[in-house]
Amino acid sequence: MAAALDLATPLPRELSPARRALRRLARRKGAMVGLAIVVFFVVMAIFAGWIAPQDPLATSWSAVRKAPGAAHWFGTDEIGRDVLSRVVWGARASLLAGVVSVCISLAVGVPIGLAAGYVGGWVDMLVSRLADAMLACPFLILAIALAAFLGPSLTNAMIAIGVAATPVFVRLTRAQVLAVKVEDYVEAARAVGNSHLRIALRHVFPNVVPPLIVQATLAIAAAVIAEASLSFLGLGQQPPAPSWGSMLNTAKNYVENAPWMAIWPGLSIFLLVLSFNLLGDGLRDALDPRHG
């Protein structure tokens, strides 16, 4: 009788793993703060033309190094350009560099890691040794060298950062594939006669995605700092186009007379990187079943 009653009661709907992870993420205050800041910067980058109060390239010799005030909320730089407008436009270069370079790393690193982990043998050995070789060169130094040889520009900086960050994704994907490919469901997929390509893409790859999402989020934070670093050294976005790193490069020469030139772009880099780090930490906790 009791069993009949239980059968009559509708069962709660089982949530998919992705939705469960999203719920866990939503409960993490730090991650939500991070997400809010990321959204803020994304909106700022997309609508820079509307948000920026002035032309970021317009110089004014009557407003050189003006302190923050009603006319220029963040002050002006050494040739009278509005710092707020340049900070708003700079968000576009930073976010673009962060996202595009990580996309390059993912596009190159994930298929290679997937192939190395799934195929194994000499392919795995060769790929692993190559990844080791690239990881032996410190990330920023390799990016500087690549940017130097490719020539200074934002596009080349993005390529350099993307290539320099690729081995991390190769290693991560390979390690995940090695763990997943011995699971029973992969064996079952093989037993029913699925092709290797189908098994790799339909059964192995989806289970590699969660750690890749976490790593990609944290890699965007690292790529934003790397782009700012390259621009600070003069190897990224070229003047007069606005970039937070190149703004800091100029600002360091005017610290004594115009500290606002350094404060706002630096604070923007800090906030954007912090937000991606918070989001990445939150995603790691939410996507790791042990934290469930």
Add this chain to the structure above:
Amino acid sequence: MLQFLVKRLAAIVPTVFLVSVLIFTLQQLLPGDPAVAMAGEDRDPNVIAYLRAKFHLDEPIPVRYLYWAKGVLHGDLGDSVRIQEPVTQLILEKLPVTIELAALAMTIALVIGISAGIVSAVFKDTVWDYGANVFALWGLSTPNFWLGILMILLFSVRLGWLPASGYVSPFEDLRANLASMIMPAFVLGNAIAAVLMRHTRSAMLQVLSADYVRTARAKGLDERVVVLRHALRNALVPIVTLGALEFGTLLSGAVLTEQVFSIPGFGKLIVDAVFNRDYLVVQGVVLFTASAYILLNLLADVAYVLINPRMRT
């Protein structure tokens, strides 16, 4: 131990070989004739002819690599086009400054990172723990060149306590040397301290819940003795290995820090070389850095085996 060393050294050989191929390949990225690109802005025909001969540019790429690798194995990384000095000599000249900066930065990172990690683990879920985690997030998110500018603003411009830039050799004036290095070292050590804090915290949390720590507490030992003598000693094992991996961060950070504080070290050498299109110097610095990184990782592995008795058998 000997068997471990031999195995580890054997594993290094293919990595070093591939690193050299990778760095040699950088030259191939140069648009147009590499000799013209490497000759700098002057494009002196003599320099172009010298480079063409030196790098055997008329030969196929694998042959060129072999010639280049042979030179590297003999310590010949080529000559700087701009300064007209051997790259190896330039690197060795600048290296002591960066080593001093790196050593000071690592000391600061170890002191701050390990202390913060211990406090965070011992006082888990208290205000101290949250404070230490906020510090770690701050360290990981702050671009060190911005932190450097802010410190110059505070300690040099506003307070006038420390010099904003420049370098004094410790053999000339130790006091002036420390005054010029303390800010850059802190800036460089900040991010590494954050990483070390996280590693120490997680290692300490693991160790503090181990049976032997519970036994030490049950014996009635002072908590300080339990934490510092029993727990920390074992927690240090992973910290040593992970700390060595931060060497790459240290070198990358040094490039920017030396630029902000105008310190004539290894980092400034590569930046100046980039702007002067002194590609051989760039190539040499990357090769040297990668080799040093591989060597340090090997030393860290050896240290790991030496301090961890279970690994010796």
